[in-house]
Amino acid sequence: MAELFDTSNPQLTASDHKIIAFFTNHPQLAPFLSISEVTETIGISNATLTRFAKKTGFANYKELKQAWLTQQRISPSKKLEKRRQEAAPFESANAFIQREIQHLNETAAHLQGETLQQAARAITQKKQVYVFSKGATKALGDLLYFRLNRFGIAIQHLCSSGSEIFETLAHITSQDVLILFGFGKIPKETSVILSYAKEHHITTLLFSDQLYYESHEPTLHHFYVSRGLPDTYHSLTTAIALIDAFIVEVSHLAPEAYQEKLQQLHTLKEQYKKEIPR
Structure with missing residues (x-):
């Protein structure tokens, strides 16, 4: 070298x-x-x-x-x-899976435990969690909402596009947390939200495929997601795995409280299982 x-x-x-x-x-x-x-x-x-x-x-x-x-x-x-x-027109399922494993390994290699822990603590300590996801990343936003909501954590989606994002953005303060995704060409809305978060010192979690994302903001936690080259097919496998790892990290911070919330959910489903079968 x-x-x-x-x-x-x-x-x-x-x-x-x-x-x-x-x-x-x-x-x-x-x-x-x-x-x-x-x-x-x-x-x-x-x-x-x-x-x-x-x-x-x-x-x-x-x-x-x-x-x-x-x-x-x-x-x-x-x-x-x-x-x-x-140049091959088709790729075998096995080769595809092996490639995803490589992306998982690369993502894990660049994951910093301290950053993950800081982000998890922010989720549990802040007043409200806001998620902005657009296009394919909406699936990731929905996954975060589903998991965190089960823990009783207050979480809300931002409008996915256009000037309507300001209807919610105007109410977000430094007491809250923002979760964003920046894969490929970062949407204009994401760039605007990042700018707003920087100006108002809002803790922000950014999941992106930029290995070297430059930021000196102490309130910004960046997570690298390996997805391959720009001109290749991009799955959400690695992103989902990283988000699930993040959810597990959050669950470790208040296991008894979150277990109680999950038990309440289970009890509620059992109570009304005749009306709404599971």
């Missing part, structure tokens, strides 16, 4: 270190990606990556990739095989 990139170079910017970290964490994958695929994955511009290549002694990104390939000793046949696999 040090032979190719001098990480001690004081001229390296935060974005430059993102690039180095990406190549380090994905040594086999990185050289197969185009400049646009890399920049979109880590959230920088093509120009930034081009400048980085020149800063580290290469004429362009293509030359940097070739040097990385040489260092990693990845043969052209392996590169060709990867392209052949990517």
